[in-house]
Amino acid sequence: xxxxxxxxxxxxxxxxxxxxxxxxxxxxxxxxxxxxxxxxxxxxxxxxxxxxxxxxxxxxxxxxxxxxxxxxxxxxxxxxxxxxxxxxxxxxxxxxxxxxxxxxxxxxxxxxxxxxxxxxxxxxxxxxxxxxxxxxxxxxxxxxxxxxxxxxxxxxxxxxxxxxxxxxxxxxxxxxxxxxxxxxxxxxxxxxxxxxxxxxxxxxxxxxxxxxxxxxxxxxxxxxxxxxxxxxxxxxxxxxxxxxxxxxxxxxxxxxxxxxxxxxxxxxxxxxxxxxxxxxxxxxxxxxxxxxxxxxxxxxxxxxxxxxxxxxxxx
Numbered sequence: 370x371x372x373x374x375x376x377x378x379x380x381x382x383x384x385x386x387x388x389x390x391x392x393x394x395x396x397x398x399x400x401x402x403x404x405x406x407x408x409x410x411x412x413x414x415x416x417x418x419x420x421x422x423x424x425x426x427x428x429x430x431x432x433x434x435x436x437x438x439x440x441x442x443x444x445x446x447x448x449x450x451x452x453x454x455x456x457x458x459x460x461x462x463x464x465x466x467x468x469x470x471x472x473x474x475x476x477x478x479x480x481x482x483x484x485x486x487x488x489x490x491x492x493x494x495x496x497x498x499x500x501x502x503x504x505x506x507x508x509x510x511x512x513x514x515x516x517x518x519x520x521x522x523x524x525x526x527x528x529x530x531x532x533x534x535x536x537x538x539x540x541x542x543x544x545x546x547x548x549x550x551x552x553x554x555x556x557x558x559x560x561x562x563x564x565x566x567x568x569x570x571x572x573x574x575x576x577x578x579x580x581x582x583x584x585x586x587x588x589x590x591x592x593x594x595x596x597x598x599x600x601x602x603x604x605x606x607x608x609x610x611x612x613x614x615x616x617x618x619x620x621x622x623x624x625x626x627x628x629x630x631x632x633x634x635x636x637x638x639x640x641x642x643x644x645x646x647x648x649x650x651x652x653x654x655x656x657x658x659x660x661x662x663x664x665x666x667x668x669x670x671x672x673x674x675x676x677x678x679x680x681x682x683x684x
Contacts, residue, residue, distance in 0.1 A: 376524025384455030389667025391623030472498035492526035590620030
């Protein structure tokens with residue numbers, strides 16, 4: 370078990386259940402939402418959607434993941450985030466720079482870990498595009514380490530989301546290739562002072578062999594030195610439900626779920642949107658939270674904190 374700072378432990382407490390498991394409602398999407406609904410080209414409309422979803426669903430989660438551009442401050446100002454739910458704020462710009470086979474991530478211009486801390490976030494989320502065999506792998510590792518140092522400086526939890534990609538721009542990763550990349554990524558990046566790994570499902574969604582699912586998820590648990598949570602990656606709710614059961618039984622500490630819960634609401638307006646979110650949306654997030662509470666591995670199996678009486682003198 371690793372000893373961590375008081376601030377990081379408090380942040381983990383704020384974004385988890387009493388049992389130490391994570392159900393993060395993911396709403397940091399930007400460009401893909403604008404493409405899904407032309408009305409969301411308008412910042413006010415996109416912000417209204419995110420605040421509506423937060424207001425309707427966040428109370429059934431342990432944390433909500435928002436972006437600083439149109440939703441984090443707005444959700445706080447409109448009291449959409451319950452006091453008992455933690456706030457995770459993204460730090461990376463949407464999309465990537467560089468070649469499709471050698472991708473680069475960057476921090477949102479004008480934003481920083483320090484600002485996330487000041488505005489009351491319990492954690493920050495950093496998305497990086499990573500392939501262990503890419504010629505930009507070392508650069509991405511350095512970038513991650515630099516953000517991790519900032520999180521250490523401001524005593525803020527770092528949730529890392531590495532996204533895999535193919536080194537052949539004309540081909541997608543095969544299921545076996547994806548498994549290699551996701552597991553190797555966990556092995557290489559979690560030692561870089563990452564506190565939570567937000568991992569892709571390690572097998573192609575079209576590969577329906579659940580025994581292979583379990584073996585691959587166990588490999589992530591073996592490779593990661595931190596708690597890991599499963600992202601939903603735009604799969605449908607029923608598919609994600611099956612993935613969650615497998616992942617948590619294999620050692621995952623919870624989930625970060627977005628479109629699998631609220632996707633249909635993207636093209637709805639007003640009363641229709643809120644009715645969907647308050648019925649189907651709430652049912653979905655509640656069921657997922659219950660599954661994580663029952664099956665996931667608590668972060669307390671990984672972390673503890675020392676609190677000698679003179680701790681504040683060197684803090």
